Amino acid sequence: MIEVRELTKRFGRTVAVDGLTFHVKPGRVTGFLGPNGAGKSTTMRVVLGLDRPASGEALVSGRRYDRIRHPMREVGALLDAGAVQGGRTPLAHLSWMARANRIGRDRVVSVIEQVGLAGVARKRIAGFSLGMRQRLGIAAALLGDPAVLLLDEPVNGLDPDGVRWIRDLLRGLAAEGRTVLLSSHLMSEMELTADHLVIIGRGRLIADTPMRELTAVR
Ligand code: ADP
Numbered sequence: 001m002i003e004v005r006e007l008t009k010r011f012g013r014t015v016a017v018d019g020l021t022f023h024v025k026p027g028r029v030t031g032f033l034g035p036n037g038a039g040k041s042t043t044m045r046v047v048l049g050l051d052r053p054a055s056g057e058a059l060v061s062g063r064r065y066d067r068i069r070h071p072m073r074e075v076g077a078l079l080d081a082g083a084v085q086g087g088r089t090p091l092a093h094l095s096w097m098a099r100a101n102r103i104g105r106d107r108v109v110s111v112i113e114q115v116g117l118a119g120v121a122r123k124r125i126a127g128f129s130l131g132m133r134q135r136l137g138i139a140a141a142l143l144g145d146p147a148v149l150l151l152d153e154p155v156n157g158l159d160p161d162g163v164r165w166i167r168d169l170l171r172g173l174a175a176e177g178r179t180v181l182l183s184s185h186l187m188s189e190m191e192l193t194a195d196h197l198v199i200i201g202r203g204r205l206i207a208d209t210p211m212r213e214l215t216a217v218r
Pocket residue numbers: 011014015016017034035036037038039040041042043
């Protein structure tokens with residue numbers, strides 16, 4: 001469960017998030033939709049303790065992120081898949097993350113398989129396509145077997161197979177009872193993936209609605 005309450009965040013004179021309130025419930029995929037610059041990434045960064053709000057709060061499983069004892073086991077996140085650092089191969093990268101977070105080595109092997117990177121686990125990340133980096137970023141997010149997942153535009157740069165793969169993965173994770181928040185600026189990406197939509201514009205809530213309310217009657 002993610003709770004965002006009256007959250008406001010400014011950068012100088014820019015109000016990136018403006019009194020935003022919504023909850024993200026477990027057991028479904030919640031789409032976080034809004035045009036570029038709407039405040040989606042900023043909201044996620046505050047949830048993840050990477051930015052400090054001016055006012056309001058963001059809680060994960062009832063606590064601020066910086067007060068969670070084992071954050072990676074509680075919350076997994078994919079923010080900027082292009083920016084994977086810390087290891088030269090998927091195996092080295094994920095093993096390093098697992099060690100730093102006291103996560104068992106068995107999880108490293110299992111997430112590499114889960115995201116379909118087993119064949120390139122010992123290949124250099126430097127030569128990876130954006131799609132492969134997305135998979136690696138998702139593997140890192142899943143490493144701690146977290147109850148809550150935040151993914152910022154995970155579909156960017158993926159081919160149709162990759163898009164289908166992410167959709168099936170996220171739907172499966174939600175079906176296991178996890179909380180999944182997925183941002184995108186494209187409604188078309190949400191239609192087949194999200195059960196629920198939180199729509200924002202200029203940092204403000206526009207709609208918080210079940211997906212079925214927005215799909216055409218056929
Ligand atoms: P989205 O993820 O919906 O595209 P962002 O949260 O990235 O939106 O951006 C919201 C607004 O905040 C935009 O106007 C953006 O330019 C501004 N912004 C985001 N991060 C920074 C930053 N580090 N410094 C200054 N302005 C920022």
